[in-house]
Amino acid sequence: MDLYVPIIVLGALAFAFAAFSVAMAALTGPKRWNRARLDAYECGIEPTPQPVGGGRFPIKYYLTAMLFIVFDIEIIFLYPWAVAFNRMGIFALVEMILFIVAVLVAYAYIWRRGGLEWD
Secondary structure, X not given: OHHHHHHHHHHHHHHHHHHHHHHHHHHXXXXXXXXXXXXXXXXXXXXXXXXXXXXXXXXXXXXXHHHHHHHHHHHHHHHHHXXXXXXXXXXXXXXXXXXXXHHHHHHHHHHHOOOOOOO
């Protein structure tokens, strides 16, 4: 349990800092609300009206999200694997080859669906 104490303390400090920041912003921030402040902000462009049920997102939005998730998960698994590779031996090599193949299948799917074409 002693090994987890620094991680728990760091998590508690991060939570305390986030809570303190939100509380101080609410207490010290301006309280003047107007229509322009309550409107959605779209990078300086006038907001466009949305249909009642919400608008349809293009498939590229979801493919970009999938691409991010695939490579994010790959990196999350590659770092610990690289650190502990010598201790795991041939089993780790076979498992990582299978994992890379699965990642490449997802990459090929995204490539085939046009997720890498930025029009």
